Amino acid sequence: MLLNLSFSIFPVFSMFLFGLYTAKKGLVHNIEQNHSFFKKIQLITGAAGFTLTIILAILKLEILKYGLYQQAAIHLFTSLSGIFLCFFYLTTLLLFLQFSPYASMLGLFKYSGTMALTTYLSQTLICLWMVRSFGLYGTLTLTESTIICLIIYTLQLFFNKWWLYYFYYGPCEWLWRSFTYRSFPPLRRNRKASA
Known part of the structure; x- marks a missing residue:
């Protein structure tokens, strides 16, 4: 790597x-x-x-x-x-x-766009964990790899939608924004006030 x-x-x-x-x-x-x-x-x-x-x-x-x-x-x-x-x-x-x-029909993808960095980094960590934990390096076929990727990404789509219901940014996007602007923007949405 x-x-x-x-x-x-x-x-x-x-x-x-x-x-x-x-x-x-x-x-x-x-x-x-x-x-x-x-x-x-x-x-x-x-x-x-x-x-x-x-x-x-x-x-x-x-x-x-x-x-x-x-x-x-x-x-x-x-x-x-x-x-x-x-x-x-x-x-x-x-x-x-x-x-x-x-x-x-493709509206779910906007949540992955909003959390692109978090999605990318978490995919990498999930796949590294799976490959190392289960000894999968070099053993998966293209079909098996594609199915695993589709499952991971589908789960991430729903997780991202859930996350962005409660928060303005993904965790990595929030850290990146905080580092870039040298201040901590609000992260949590005030759902009680809007309910």
Whole structure:
């Protein structure tokens, strides 16, 4: 994991920065006005992401060989394809949500967006705990891993909704905000007053 950290820290950090940029610019709040922008991003990142994924598959199947640098090339193309595909999936979802029947159906995802850092870190901790406690490293199939991820994420969706009913922020978001602004914003919602 420590060896992969240098490859993964930049993509993850860039995604957080992109989220901050879109929030500051208000792009997500005006999807209809920014439709052509999102469509352009969707097409560019989709084409780049799928091209990089094909190159990654060629590297993993060792059709294209780089000798000692094979693993480094695999990590590089995994990170690059991940960034482009992330933006492709996000813009596709944003454009998809413009149709009102789907917007209400996918409403639970907004809670994960509000608690993105907490969700990301807790997924990492849960998966590390499961892998270490039950000796699952390198033993799970892709299908088993996908099912476990879907179960964890579904539980997190409901937990996030419950949490945000009582609190303004996720715990990690609150700590991050407190550190950033050097003051402690209110965390707990006053549910007694609103009842």
